[in-house]
Amino acid sequence: MTSLLLDRRDRTSTGRAQRPLVLIATLGGAAAALAPLLVCVAVGVIGWFAADAGAHGAPRDGMRMGAVAWLMAHGSGITVRGVAVGAVPLGLTVICAWSIWRLGHRVGDALSGHGPDADRISDGERDLTVPLATGLFFIxxxxVxxxxxxxxASVxxxxxxxxVILWSVAMTLAFAGPGxxxxxxxxxxxxxxxxAVIRQGAATAIAILTAFLALSAVVFLVSLAFGIGEAATMMSQLHLSAGEGIVYAIANGGFLPNASLFSGxxxxxPGFAVGGNTLVSPGAVVLGPxxxxxxxxxxxxxxxPGAVVSSLVWLPPLVAALATMWWQRRHPALTWLEAALRGCGGGIVAGLAFAVLASVAGGAVGPGRMRFVGPFVPEVLVAAITAFGLGGLLGALVMAWYHRRSTPEES
Structure with a gap:
């Protein structure tokens, strides 16, 4: 930020040359892609060797599987002999997103001296540094x-x-641009x-979404803990060696964020489907093979499900209310209207964001009925907006009342 406040003439006087924007941004994008890709390739080779000590195939097969996993994290899907698998391993996508964010932030820091300074931007001068750098980062x-x-690709x-290109555009805009x-x-x-009300509403939305995603992950992990015996039975039925078991565990780990979104x-x-004509919801559970x-x-x-499981539907609005109260306790609203706009608006935005995440959590995982796996997105969208919007509104009003009650002279 300090470097941005320096005028170009000041930089010239210090003898510090500006770094080329085109080179820095383009190389930053390539590096952000290569970093997790090389890790995936290395894990693929290790997994290939761990499976059967290299008795079958060649190292390039492991490298190829690592590259396929990286591409699937970008929505590529894969079709093997006519069978489509479109599910995205969001665990790996999160790693790629983190790499994009970190490299984007470093690119921004390196380019902080480009374009007009803060005073000229405040005066309305056009500044295309960030859009141009983001576009070059995407290229x-x-x-890669x-x-x-x-x-x-093969026969x-x-x-x-x-x-892959579409996902790269979305991830660049969502993570590289802000970075x-x-x-x-x-x-x-x-x-x-x-x-200020928009900034605080956005911060409220982030607080609600973060809290609910954490809750969803906890609920899933608790459910998995209760079913740990069945998970062990599945692994025993596959007759996996130690190395194959590690690869199997890594594959499952890549879908932990997907499972958390299913849990949410x-x-x-509304729940979700695990195959055609199935339903997993607090009201009914219908499954097939x-x-x-x-x-x-x-x-x-x-x-x-029993009464305890059915009552879990009250957790989303409760979490939204508590998250809103936590944020507004640190950043109190000045008026009742501002508090309501922050809470309700932030809850609606959080509901939209969760529905978007839920829409990419599912996908085909095999032939036949297994082509239909994932949350019921339209119903989830309505439920999320309602639960988070009402919860956020309630939490905001409660905290506004608390602040006015504790400081009556300022009300």
Whole structure:
């Protein structure tokens, strides 16, 4: 931020040359893609050797599987001999997103001296540093993705390159763009032009969404703990060696965020499907034959859940209210209207965000009925907006009342 406040003439006088924007941003995007890709390739080789000590295939097979996993984390899906698998391992996607964010922030810091300074931006001068750097970052990232997809495809398997590019665009806009804006200091300047109620509403939405995602993960882990015996039975039925068991555990771990989003959809009420004509919700559980995947051991018993499980639908609005109260206790609203707008608006935005995440949590995982796996997104959207909006509104009003009661002279 300090570097942004320096005028270009000041930089010239200090003898510090600006770094080339095109080179820094493009290489940053390529590095953000290569870092997790190389890790996936290394894990693939280790997994290939651990499975059978290298008795079958070659190291390039392990490298290829690591690259396929990286591409699937970008929505590529994979079709093997006509069978489509479209589920995205969001655990790996989270790692890729973190890499994009970190490299984007570093690119922004390196480019903080480009463009007009803070005073000139405040005066309305156009500044294209962040949009240009974000576009170049995407070019570097997409180039690595396209080359990887081209080298990975084979006669027996196909990958969707357009989906990879689309996901790369979305992840660049969602993580690289903000990272560059924050690292370059532009975000701090732009924030001054945004009304305070909008900034606080966005912060409330982040607090609600974070709290609910944490709750969903905890509920899933508790359910998995109760089904740990069934998970062990699944692994024993597969007759895995020690090395294969490690690879199997890593594969399950890649879908932990997906399972947490399934859990959140369950808590909201609509639930999710694990195959065609199935339903997993607080009101009813209808299942069919399931694959031997350890995370499925967390599924509830077939039938009508008990009162304790059914009452879990009250947790989403409660968590939204508590998260809103926690945030507004630290940042009190000045008026009742502002408090209501923060809480209700933030809850609605959090509901929209959760529905977007739920929409990418599912996908085909096999042929036949297993093509239909995932949350019921339209119903989840309505339930999330309602639960988070009402919970946020209630929490905001309660905290506004508390502040006015504790400081009557300022009300």
């Amino acid at each position: 570097g990232y997409a180039l 993705a396209v080359v990887t997809a081209t080298l990975t 027996e398997t196909t990958l969707s390159v357009p989906h 560059i804006a924050i690292g370059s200091g532009r975000a701090a300047i732009w924030a001054t032009f945004v009304p 959809s369950f808590l909201l009420g 399931l694959p031997l995947f350890a995370l499925l051991a967390a599924l509830p018993t077939i039938g009508t």
